[in-house]
Amino acid sequence: MALKIDDRTLERIAIVDDDKSVRDTYETSVEELEVEAVNESGPLPSLDEFVNAAPARADAAVCDFKLRVKNYANFDGAELVARWFDRGFPALLCTKWDRASIDELRKYRSRIPVLVRPTDLDPERIVEGLTICIQELAGKHLSSRKSYRTLVRVEEVTADRSPYAYVVVPAWNPSEVVRLLMSDIPGSIQPRVKTDARLYAEVNLGAESYEDLFFRSWEGQ
Amino acid sequence: MPGHLAILDVGHGNAAILRTDDWTAVIDAGPGSSLVQYLIEQGITRIDEVLISHADEDHLGGLVGVLSSGQFSLGRVRLNSDAVKESKIWMDLTVALDDAQRNGAIDFQPSLTSSDTGRFDHGEVSIEIIAPTNFLAARGPGSTDRNGKKITTNSVSAVIRVAINGQRLVLFAGDIDEIGLDELVHVGTTDLGSPILVFPHHGGKAGGGDPAAFATRIAQMVRPTSVVFSIGRGVHGTPTPAVVEAIRQQGGQIRIACTQLSEHCSAISPKVAPTHLHTAFARGRERRQCCAGTMVVNFESPAALLPEAPVHLDFIKANTQSALCQRP
Numbered sequence: 001m002a003l004k005i006d007d008r009t010l011e012r013i014a015i016v017d018d019d020k021s022v023r024d025t026y027e028t029s030v031e032e033l034e035v036e037a038v039n040e041s042g043p044l045p046s047l048d049e050f051v052n053a054a055p056a057r058a059d060a061a062v063c064d065f066k067l068r069v070k071n072y073a074n075f076d077g078a079e080l081v082a083r084w085f086d087r088g089f090p091a092l093l094c095t096k097w098d099r100a101s102i103d104e105l106r107k108y109r110s111r112i113p114v115l116v117r118p119t120d121l122d123p124e125r126i127v128e129g130l131t132i133c134i135q136e137l138a139g140k141h142l143s144s145r146k147s148y149r150t151l152v153r154v155e156e157v158t159a160d161r162s163p164y165a166y167v168v169v170p171a172w173n174p175s176e177v178v179r180l181l182m183s184d185i186p187g188s189i190q191p192r193v194k195t196d197a198r199l200y201a202e203v204n205l206g207a208e209s210y211e212d213l214f215f216r217s218w219e220g221q
Numbered sequence: 222m223p224g225h226l227a228i229l230d231v232g233h234g235n236a237a238i239l240r241t242d243d244w245t246a247v248i249d250a251g252p253g254s255s256l257v258q259y260l261i262e263q264g265i266t267r268i269d270e271v272l273i274s275h276a277d278e279d280h281l282g283g284l285v286g287v288l289s290s291g292q293f294s295l296g297r298v299r300l301n302s303d304a305v306k307e308s309k310i311w312m313d314l315t316v317a318l319d320d321a322q323r324n325g326a327i328d329f330q331p332s333l334t335s336s337d338t339g340r341f342d343h344g345e346v347s348i349e350i351i352a353p354t355n356f357l358a359a360r361g362p363g364s365t366d367r368n369g370k371k372i373t374t375n376s377v378s379a380v381i382r383v384a385i386n387g388q389r390l391v392l393f394a395g396d397i398d399e400i401g402l403d404e405l406v407h408v409g410t411t412d413l414g415s416p417i418l419v420f421p422h423h424g425g426k427a428g429g430g431d432p433a434a435f436a437t438r439i440a441q442m443v444r445p446t447s448v449v450f451s452i453g454r455g456v457h458g459t460p461t462p463a464v465v466e467a468i469r470q471q472g473g474q475i476r477i478a479c480t481q482l483s484e485h486c487s488a489i490s491p492k493v494a495p496t497h498l499h500t501a502f503a504r505g506r507e508r509r510q511c512c513a514g515t516m517v518v519n520f521e522s523p524a525a526l527l528p529e530a531p532v533h534l535d536f537i538k539a540n541t542q543s544a545l546c547q548r549p
């Protein structure tokens with residue numbers, strides 16, 4: 001049996017998580033769709049190698065964000081899913097949505113169509129998520145995923161060991177401050193990231209929530 | 222689409238687009254990307270007139286997006302000054318408008334009053350600026366009206382009536398409040414008649430007064446056949462049930478349409494994707510948050526507010542338990 005989504009036929013879905021019990025849970029959900037689950041038991045090879053290896057044995061993937069636990073992998077799920085997106089391979093990224101994780105994955109978010117809480121990963125959510133991925137890979141973006149050049153106002157910059165820029169995107173939500181890792185902003189722009197600076201970037205202004213926002217194509221004024 | 226009016230579902234906020242073959246006007250620019258997405262979907266790159274009713278972010282936030290997107294050329298932009306509005310987005314917008322004006326990119330003037338009626342007419346479209354009066358705009362938010370009441374940002378909201386080939390079509394009431402209505406009565410403007418009323422303040426409380434009494438008052442001045450509430454599902458609890466009930470008490474068959482599905486009508490979103498919506502962009506479509514969604518009137522059949530009432534009513538009956546507009 002196989003799952004048909006638009007013009008793709010999914011016969012096998014890879015499951016990537018450092019925790020065997022979690023993989024087994026995901027496997028049950030995948031098999032309820034009458035699709036074969038490819039349980040990636042690890043340790044995984046290098047990122048470059050695995051980016052190509054998994055698509056050779058599966059048609060899509062469900063992948064956890066934190067993969068470095070117990071040397072399961074030497075990379076994170078966000079970068080892996082983004083790299084898969086670049087090569088046209090659909091994958092859902094599972095995360096518990098803690099703020100640190102959201103900070104860390106934001107730089108990849110434009111290439112991660114769907115985030116899913118592990119507890120929400122039932123068969124219905126898998127189909128819904130993979131449909132969004134496959135359609136986005138075909139250039140059909142949800143309105144919440146379309147990005148537009150827009151004004152980004154800097155509220156505050158912190159100079160901690162991991163510096164952050166706190167910014168507001170007025171055309172998205174003028175009342176919500178968004179925290180960005182300074183390292184996610186291109187080096188050529190960083191000197192201009194100062195309190196009250198007004199910069200421009202492409203942002204998905206239709207995003208429903210803070211976690212879904214991504215920024216790219218930064219410009220200094 | 223041929224010449225048309227679109228009352229856009231932007232979630233909580235207001236935005237409307239008037240379009241003919243060679244001209245586009247935007248009345249209010251609610252927040253988020255909805256206006257930009259609608260304009261792009263419709264292939265619109267030139268906006269000849271932008272009229273902003275007042276300085277609240279749910280009426281202007283989208284203009285920041287339009288200006289900074291770099292995808293549109295703008296003609297005239299009109300709004301009123303507001304000395305008490307300290308929001309940063311108000312500063313963002315005024316800085317951006319001033320910058321564009323200095324660069325010769327737009328014709329920006331901080332003035333939109335009843336003296337401007339007729340200045341934005343184009344072809345079959347007439348645009349009447351009913352409020353604010355010059356007096357109220359000159360006094361401005363933070364000052365007091367003729368009765369000593371404090372003028373707020375809502376008090377000076379522009380009220381704009383659009384007619385097509387001389388036939389009144391729609392009244393955009395912005396966020397006008399009792400003080401704004403008192404001023405209209407004072408200057409003898411009591412006939413706000415229009416078939417469609419885009420209800421002020423999204424059907425929420427407009428100022429500190431009784432919302433039902435306010436709704437009754439404005440309904441009697443406008444005498445609409447359709448009332449549109451431009452709302453965001455789950456945001457601010459709009460429309461207020463007392464407001465909807467006051468409209469229904471006016472007698473006749475007034476159609477009530479909310480752009481999104483109020484949580485007062487249904488606690489859960491529809492299980493299946495809606496089929497009754499107009500094809501134009503609607504903010505709530507993908508998340509199944511629409512009730513009427515974006516509403517459209519084609520100028521060649523101005524009596525039809527799309528989606529038409531029967532299919533909209535079928536949706537309401539199928540997806541709500543106790544819709545405000547249908548309660549016994």
